[in-house]
Amino acid sequence: MRFTLKKDKSGVVIVGVEGQLIVGNRQELKQKVLDALEEGSRKxxxxxxxxxxxxxxxxxxxxxLSKKIREQGGELRLAGLNADLQTLFELTKLDTLFAITRTAEEALAAF
Amino acid sequence: MKLDVPSDLGMVGDAVELVATHLPPGTLSPRRISFNLRTALAEALGNAIRYGNGEDPDRFVRVYVELGGDFVRIHVDDDGHGFDSSRVPDPTHPDNLEREYGRGLFVIRHLVDDVAFNEKGNGICLTLRAG
Structure with a gap:
């Protein structure tokens, strides 16, 4: 499992999550995104x-993270959910809280 | 299969992989193992380590995997005082939707075929059936 961060030419930070996002590694993801937010990234x-x-x-x-980013005037979008993960977001109704797109490219285009 | 997992949240992923990769082929579909079993077991272990054992390094979470012809049953027991599962608020209620915590049991109930607790409330049993 690992997290990768890269910034596209328009300044959007794309965070890749390889493996799983669970109780044991969530703080690492949170810190990486908060660091980028602190450094001025908003999308x-x-x-x-x-x-x-x-x-x-x-x-x-x-x-x-979505709340913290919104508080700073930014936006967090989610992309690339497989069918099981999409179902997880739907049953928890978190699909109503996030902008979710099929691919990262679609998410970038929507900013 | 029996496993004693240290009360370290960083061990959850490895413990889940150990269980998932040691199930005999054909017990559950690959998709059920890769998503339902892994997610539900991660939830149960995380709850047991954090809330049950208070992340006390001297305590362990005990995992026992029972295999049937058409089911896998996973028992996860901690040393805590237990809790009343009927008093967990609905995480999908609009008032709770933006809360960071409180979805674990809800997620487990939707991913496995049966959830049972011991009388004290410090042991959970997850049953996943084939199919």
């Missing part, structure tokens, strides 16, 4: 196309 896409599973702690950290 974020988290790309889950290489993610196997997310537990409720992982979902919780996404909720927390």
């Amino acid at each position: 974020f896409v988290i790309d889950f196309s290489k993610t196997g599973y997310i537990d409720s702690s992982g979902l919780g950290v996404l909720v927390s």
